[in-house]
Amino acid sequence: xxxxxxxxxxxxxxxxxxxxxxxxxxxxxxxxxxxxxxxxxxxxxxxxxxxxxxxxxxxxxxxx
Numbered sequence: 001x002x003x004x005x006x007x008x009x010x011x012x013x014x015x016x017x018x019x020x021x022x023x024x025x026x027x028x029x030x031x032x033x034x035x036x037x038x039x040x041x042x043x044x045x046x047x048x049x050x051x052x053x054x055x056x057x058x059x060x061x062x063x064x
Contacts, residue, residue: 008062011055018048 022044028037 008055008058011051011058015048015051015055018044018051022048 022041025037025041025044028034029041
């Protein structure tokens with residue numbers, strides 16, 4: 001159980017980092033019309049989606 005908690009903690013930190021990156025780039029696209037930032041935001045959203053699915057999987061496994 002201890003190993004799973006460490007994995008979940010690392011996963012949450014990764015999700016938080018991806019969220020910050022997404023927010024920064026999405027804001028740059030919206031406010032400044034920065035097309036490259038829009039591309040980075042879309043890429044971050046895909047990575048975020050994968051990380052959130054992984055979190056859900058680990059979380060369900062840890063609750064068993």
